[in-house]
Amino acid sequence: xxxxxxxxxxxxxxxxxxxxxxxxxxxxxxxxxxxxxxxxxxxxxxxxxxxxxxxxxxxxxxxxxxxxxxxxxxxxxxxxxxxxxxxxxxxxxxxxxxxxxxxxxxxxxxxxxxxxxxxxxxxxxxxxxxxxxxxxxxxxxxxxx
Numbered sequence: 001x002x003x004x005x006x007x008x009x010x011x012x013x014x015x016x017x018x019x020x021x022x023x024x025x026x027x028x029x030x031x032x033x034x035x036x037x038x039x040x041x042x043x044x045x046x047x048x049x050x051x052x053x054x055x056x057x058x059x060x061x062x063x064x065x066x067x068x069x070x071x072x073x074x075x076x077x078x079x080x081x082x083x084x085x086x087x088x089x090x091x092x093x094x095x096x097x098x099x100x101x102x103x104x105x106x107x108x109x110x111x112x113x114x115x116x117x118x119x120x121x122x123x124x125x126x127x128x129x130x131x132x133x134x135x136x137x138x139x140x141x142x143x144x145x
Contacts, residue, residue: 001135001144007120009141010095011103013113015088016135017061019145021128022051027068028099029076031057032086036079043085061136062087065122066094077102081114089115089136091143093122103138117141 027047034046045052067073067090077099080086090099095118103114115138125143128134134145 001133003145005120005124005143007091007117007141007143009138010100010116010118011114011138012107013089013103013115013138014135015061015115016133017059017088019061019063019128019130019132019134020052020055020057021063021126021130023122023126024051024064025066025068026050026052026062026064026092027070029070029072030068032076032080033072035085036076036083041085043080043087057087058085060087061089061091061134063091063125063128066092067096067099069096069098071098073098074101074105077114078105081106081112082110084112089117089138091117091120091125091136093120093125094118113138115139117143 030047
């Protein structure tokens with residue numbers, strides 16, 4: 001790992017894993033609600049409008065420009081974290097408070113850390129190829145690859 005991109009860490013945790021990168025905004029609620037209510041062991045994206053449709057994102061690091069927010073966004077993310085079936089981390093150009101709330105609640109109430117890093121120019125993030133192994137540090141707000 002030789003390159004480091006510096007952004008803003010929104011939640012604690014340091015993880016390494018394989019990335020899935022998309023130029024499309026990502027709706028966590030649309031992507032994950034159906035698999036959660038089905039009590040699936042995998043977390044395949046259920047949003048038919050997204051290029052990640054039917055991809056299993058368990059243990060991946062998701063990189064996208066920004067989330068599509070809903071009032072349930074934080075709770076849906078929290079449920080994937082607690083069940084340990086979701087992604088390992090999220091990196092985006094512009095996060096939103098509701099997404100961060102799921103990661104913060106997981107840390108405070110369940111002692112589960114889920115790093116979220118934002119404020120990194122997406123033109124730099126989109127250069128990272130799918131399948132690349134990266135290290136996300138939610139404390140320092142960095143992504144290293």
